[in-house]
Amino acid sequence: MAEEIxxxxxxxxxxxxxxxxxxxxxxxxxxxxxxxxEAGVVLxxxxxxxxxxxxxxxxxxxxxxQQYLIEIEAKLKNGESKKEKIACLMKYFQEMLKNKPELxxxxxxxxxxxxxxxxxxxxxxxxxxxxxKLIETNIFHQSITDKENFQExxxxxxxxxLGAIIGTSIQVMLAWGQVDMMDSLSTIPVLFE
Amino acid sequence: MAEEIxxxxxxxxxxxxxxxxxxxxxxxxxxxxxxxxEAGVVLxxxxxxxxxxxxxxxxxxxxxxQQYLIEIEAKLKNGESKKEKIACLMKYFQEMLKNKPELxxxxxxxxxxxxxxxxxxxxxxxxxxxxxKLIETNIFHQSITDKENFQExxxxxxxxxLGAIIGTSIQVMLAWGQVDMMDSLSTIPVLFE
DNA sequence: TAATAATTCGGACGTACGTACGACTTATAA
DNA sequence: TTATAAGTCGTACGTACGTCCGAATTATTA
Numbered sequence: 001m002a003e004e005i006x007x008x009x010x011x012x013x014x015x016x017x018x019x020x021x022x023x024x025x026x027x028x029x030x031x032x033x034x035x036x037x038e039a040g041v042v043l044x045x046x047x048x049x050x051x052x053x054x055x056x057x058x059x060x061x062x063x064x065x066q067q068y069l070i071e072i073e074a075k076l077k078n079g080e081s082k083k084e085k086i087a088c089l090m091k092y093f094q095e096m097l098k099n100k101p102e103l104x105x106x107x108x109x110x111x112x113x114x115x116x117x118x119x120x121x122x123x124x125x126x127x128x129x130x131x132x133k134l135i136e137t138n139i140f141h142q143s144i145t146d147k148e149n150f151q152e153x154x155x156x157x158x159x160x161x162l163g164a165i166i167g168t169s170i171q172v173m174l175a176w177g178q179v180d181m182m183d184s185l186s187t188i189p190v191l192f193e
Numbered sequence: 194m195a196e197e198i199x200x201x202x203x204x205x206x207x208x209x210x211x212x213x214x215x216x217x218x219x220x221x222x223x224x225x226x227x228x229x230x231e232a233g234v235v236l237x238x239x240x241x242x243x244x245x246x247x248x249x250x251x252x253x254x255x256x257x258x259q260q261y262l263i264e265i266e267a268k269l270k271n272g273e274s275k276k277e278k279i280a281c282l283m284k285y286f287q288e289m290l291k292n293k294p295e296l297x298x299x300x301x302x303x304x305x306x307x308x309x310x311x312x313x314x315x316x317x318x319x320x321x322x323x324x325x326k327l328i329e330t331n332i333f334h335q336s337i338t339d340k341e342n343f344q345e346x347x348x349x350x351x352x353x354x355l356g357a358i359i360g361t362s363i364q365v366m367l368a369w370g371q372v373d374m375m376d377s378l379s380t381i382p383v384l385f386e
Numbered sequence: 387t388a389a390t391a392a393t394t395c396g397g398a399c400g401t402a403c404g405t406a407c408g409a410c411t412t413a414t415a416a
Numbered sequence: 417t418t419a420t421a422a423g424t425c426g427t428a429c430g431t432a433c434g435t436c437c438g439a440a441t442t443a444t445t446a
Contacts, residue, residue: 031402033404390443395438
């Protein structure tokens with residue numbers, strides 16, 4: 001068994017393929033054979049590098065979490081004022097919805113999967129905690145001119161802002177084709193001014 | 194084949210069992226045999242009444258949608274002012290999270306499933322459209338003292354409020370045991386005052 | 387009652403799945 | 417070069433799944 005799978009090209013091919021397959025078909029509709037084919041690798045290699053399906057999926061979630069964290073943190077650095085930072089964050093998700101909806105589907109799909117798996121739940125919970133914390137420090141702890149209400153509830157409001165983004169995006173995804181919904185996210189800033 | 198399955202006790206037993214199984218284990222982890230056992234019915238009865246798995250799951254979604262719509266509409270009638278109505282809505286979901294988390298898991302799980310099934314997507318999309326409409330007419334069209342911003346964006350804000358409820362609830366479910374998150378929903382009204 | 391339809395039942399079919407295993411090949415190192 | 421480990425490959429096992437079908441039973445109707 002491979003000791004380190006992080007930089008092994010074969011294991012990375014598999015992980016990439018898993019990422020692609022799940023975001024294309026949903027975790028419930030993807031088999032290890034699908035992933036092996038997508039990776040151009042023999043089925044048993046998946047067990048060799050990731051032991052079993054759960055192990056592979058855990059790695060997919062870890063990579064997803066890492067990617068989201070890095071990108072969101074970068075976006076939040078882009079703006080100066082609180083208002084700008086919120087706008088940057090919305091733009092990030094807006095463009096993801098438009099250009100890489102699979103990435104959002106993946107997040108949503110794996111969150112749902114995490115409801116039924118303890119190990120996945122912990123990973124996803126950590127991701128949401130981290131993102132909420134990013135929002136809190138970069139947006140709510142940034143502004144000293146906020147209403148007292150906002151300062152007082154900065155932790156809860158960060159989670160709610162994240163929740164609003166996710167919950168609204170779900171509706172956008174389910175309403176695919178309804179053009180009037182495409183930029184629902186852009187109204188969120190109104191609430192946090 | 195049964196013409197009408199709405200009031201047939203056998204088909205209702207099956208539907209109830211499907212409802213229970215999916216909300217207990219998640220749609221991806223439930224087999225028709227699980228449901229048949231839960232219903233105390235022989236496997237082939239499921240195909241007899243619902244043709245196939247997709248047909249059965251569609252009916253589960255229809256029932257879920259109906260239940261949510263009726264309950265939410267009732268809750269929204271409870272309050273008088275806009276503020277009260279929002280409070281009632283939050284209380285509804287808050288108590289669901291506390292007392293019937295399976296019901297919320299079911300909504301979330303089936304929403305995720307709907308990302309990959311056209312027929313389910315339409316059903317879920319209709320549900321979200323209807324709920325958002327309920328919120329808009331009962332809350333945003335209710336208050337004439339709102340900021341112009343709120344009146345102008347009432348449709349989008351309704352979706353965002355619903356999104357915030359759902360997205361925040363997801364975080365609560367994933368953080369199960371983190372007591373500080375249990376009543377995250379209660380901060381949402383701050384944003385809509 | 388007799389005949390027809392609706393329902394219930396048990397079981398079987400074919401398939402797709404995750405996993406395990408042994409053989410083979412390549413890389414490593416003494 | 418030879419011995420040991422790491423990696424690759426093909427295959428097979430056992431199982432769980434959705435679906436289907438014919439027989440048995442019950443209900444309906446003439």
